[in-house]
Amino acid sequence: MRLSFLEPLYKRPGPFASVYLDTSRDTAREDPDAAVELRWRHLRDALMSEGADPDSITAVARMVGCDTDVPGAHGQAVFTAHGRLALLDELPVPPARDTAHFGTLPDTMPLIVQRAPAIRYLAIHVRYGGRHSTGATGTVRIDAEAGIWPLTKVTPGYRLHEEIPVADWLYAADVIGRELEGHARRVEAEAVVVAGDVWARGILVNRLPASLRGQVTTVEGAGESQPGRALLEHRLESLFSGRMAAHDRALLDAFLAQQARDGAAAEGLSAAVSALQRGRVKALFLNNHPESTLRLWVGPQPRHIALTEQELRSYGVEDVREERADAALTRALVGTRSELVVVPEQQLRLREGVGALLRYADPSSLP
Structure with a gap:
């Protein structure tokens, strides 16, 4: 999946408020607008508890529920930063649960997963x-x-x-x-x-x-x-249902072929992070694990990504933060113009849920 739709989001500096909520207005509910407002109030409280600035919260509030023309079951993804809207998108199905997060990086993985298989x-x-x-x-x-x-x-x-x-x-x-x-x-x-x-x-x-x-x-x-x-x-x-887009399937087949001959492929979080630091990733493959607690360290630039704070500081990066691994990986992919493929685990279980097709093989690994 090409991630160009996220480029406008990463052009803004953080921190970001990221909100996902059910904004369905089906006729089974007596007052759907009131239901949306109630769900938003709970998320607003969550953002406040995470230290979100009032202007960013107000910017979210202006957009929540503005999708009155979208029929059927669906949801919204709203991202704001410094009191301004950074990205607004409709979700094809309501989120499994309403969530709100405030942090250095936007929480984009739920949006990406909703767009799959594209x-x-x-x-x-x-x-x-x-x-x-x-x-x-x-x-x-x-x-x-x-x-x-x-x-x-x-x-x-x-x-x-x-x-x-x-x-x-x-x-x-x-x-x-x-x-x-x-x-x-x-x-x-x-x-x-x-x-x-x-x-x-x-x-x-x-x-x-x-x-x-x-x-x-x-x-x-x-x-x-x-x-x-x-x-x-x-x-x-x-x-x-359960099908991958032909383009993504071709990328996955190329990854498996390279992996079979110890070529331009890597598996595991450490190997993927190393390849992203050097801009070598053509496509990253992820098993979707929303419950994952894996964290990575990031700096101001997309390639500022590492497993530990010490590693990132050793590259001369001073402004470092710890963030969710999937959020850090996504920003690095967008910044290096790499693709992302969400792989169902029943099709391929990746080590630590991560694999990468590389733009070129590491010369030091060649015979």
Whole structure:
């Protein structure tokens, strides 16, 4: 996963207030706004107890609950520093628990995990309820969305909606197929998911450009999508659950290949930190352990990262702080333009939960 979306956050100096909370406004709650406000009050107290400055807390308060136009279950991630908003993002699902943290570095790992697996896709739903014949009356309705899963749950991608007279469907399917190819290319889609009427969708799939046909998966029983949410959301949830994006999978395969021949790969926290200090990491692999108590020492710059305070001071860094390991690793990755891949433990258990694909092998390790 490319972490460029975090770059604006790290352009600001800390300390940061980092807040994650459930801001769902489903109809089951009598007064959802009051519920959001109550949860925020608990988090505000937590920030105050950690020494957050009043201006940063006020800046969070201005943004909490501003997502009234986002339907369904979801959450917010809010980051502020020195009384100013540093980053605001919608969470595709509510956080497992509301949290607030004030520290030198922003607590970004929960946001990154919510964006995974970041699969680029094209979803298509074709509807036709009449007699299966191009001589029949009525229309074929087609909806399509190009986006990145699961972000499209709360941030809709490009949407296409067309209604075609059924008599024109054979010809129109060619035209629409070429248009869909353009949108798929723009998002670099790795999956094309098609649902709806078997006859109408079959014609469309057969007329899609060859570059898309090989990526098609058809699903049944698409159901109605909630306005403002991802097209075919529930089917995509089932289809993409436990799956890695193709780009991340390729990086992981490269890591395993390098590891097998003692090449440009490292495993374990110490080895990963050493590689980040020298800007050698192409991609870092993490098993997600939100309960982890691992800590690292950091300084003002992204490469100021070490296992101990003494090590960091030995490099001439005077302003040092101890922070959560995942927060320190993330800042180093963004600062060195490296990628991050969240690896499910059932796919690969990494030593200390950390592995790294390196930009080049260490010459001293070569025979």
